[in-house]
Amino acid sequence: MxxxxxxxxxxxxxxxxxxxxxxxxxxxxxxxxxxxxxxPLYYYKHRVPLYAMGGCEPDDLAVRPYRGYGEKQIRLRxxxxxxxxxxxxxxxxxxxxxxxxxxxxxxxxxxxARRLPNHAAFAEHLQCLAGFDDAKRVREKLLASSRIVILGGDLISMGFAREARKAGKEVVFILYSSLFWPVSLKDEIQQSVTKRLTSLGVEVVSGAEPVGDVQPVEGGYTVTLPDNSELSADLVFSFFGSxxxxxxxxxxxxxxxxxxxxxxxxxxxxxxxxxxxxxxxxxxxxxxxxxxxxxxxxxxxxxxxxxxxxxxxxxxxxxxxxxxxxxxxxxxxxxxxxxxx
Structure with missing residues (x-):
């Protein structure tokens, strides 16, 4: 039968x-x-920052071609x-x-992408990069940008900061050590992460408290830090895991x-x-x-x-x-x- x-x-x-x-x-x-x-086809997520920065095309992300599913008689919807x-x-x-x-x-x-509740008031001004769709949506803006601010910290954000620097972008990384995902950074690891990011030319701002505000201004955004100092950015990204x-x-x-x-x-x-x-x-x-x-x-x-x-x-x-x-x-x-x- x-x-x-x-x-x-x-x-x-x-x-x-x-x-x-x-x-x-x-x-x-x-x-x-x-x-x-x-x-998209099954793709390598760790290559998404590279695609977002214009370093590769969608086909370069694919783990296997569409025909691979037909060969195994696996229906793909x-x-x-x-x-x-x-x-x-x-x-x-x-x-x-x-x-x-x-x-x-x-x-x-x-x-x-996970969003912080205390970012709700300005969430519409934050970009995410959890997958291909996010990257595709923001790619043109990224290519035209020169200064990027990263909030938070997770597995994808580190690779993103690296690729942004390779592409010649100015990068400010506001590192939330207590909210780094999936585990908060202990002092030794935080120092190691900060040292490595700095060696890539990333400006690292460490702080235990979330930023106070992100608001649009002509040509970009203003990021207000907990001490009321301000940073300018063409784009602001939120990386707090998933x-x-x-x-x-x-x-x-x-x-x-x-x-x-x-x-x-x-x-x-x-x-x-x-x-x-x-x-x-x-x-x-x-x-x-x-x-x-x-x-x-x-x-x-x-x-x-x-x-x-x-x-x-x-x-x-x-x-x-x-x-x-x-x-x-x-x-x-x-x-x-x-x-x-």
């Missing part, structure tokens, strides 16, 4: 793609579909947003209420907190629904608590393990910390994060 399993993966990042590849390898007959609200998940019926609703049935589902939806894309799960019955809650086998509380990558909060039996993991390597590992568990292999996630951040000689060794605060 023909096999009628349909494995659906929501998310086209490293976790989702690694899960799809593993499923195809282990189950050659099943139907596999990746659904993503982003339009890009630019398709999942609006609703109904686990009892094993059903997804896309825009315009198109229905997609699944036998087993993997949530690998990743995360979007938050899981889980709003569409409201009402689904799938348990969420900061992310999608899963056990150490990557299973949610709903039958045949799994989660992995930046959107997953994983239960650690040793600590008896849920943790969130970030980083490309961790996402790939989780995608593979999630696929194996979906197929009944029961592989427990490895809790050993992995080195996930290294920026031009500055290394932060850390892996599992308890919160986004």
């Amino acid at each position: 023909p096999k009628d399993d349909h494995y659906v993966i929501i998310g086209n990042g490293p976790a989702g793609n690694c899960a799809a590849d593993t499923l195809r390898k282990e189950d050659p007959e099943a139907k596999i579909t990746i659904i993503s609200d982003e339009k 890009l630019g398709q947003r999942v609006e609703k998940v109904v686990p009892p019926e094993k059903l997804l609703y896309l825009k315009h209420m198109e229905k997609v049935h699944y036998t087993k589902l993997i949530l690998a939806v990743g995360a979007s 938050v899981p894309n889980i709003r569409f799960l409201v009402g689904s019955g799938i348990n969420t907190e900061k992310g999608v809650l899963v056990d150490d086998l990557m299973r949610t509380n709903q039958e045949d629904v799994y989660a992995c990558g930046d959107c997953a909060q994983i239960y650690n039996p040793e600590f008896k608590d849920y943790w969130i993991s970030v980083g490309w390597g961790n996402a790939e590992a989780q995608g593979e393990i999630t696929a194996m568990n979906l197929l009944g292999r029961e592989k427990v996630i490895d809790y050993q910390p992995k080195e996930i951040f290294e920026m031009d000689g500055v290394t932060i060794r850390t892996s599992w994060w308890k919160s986004f605060s």
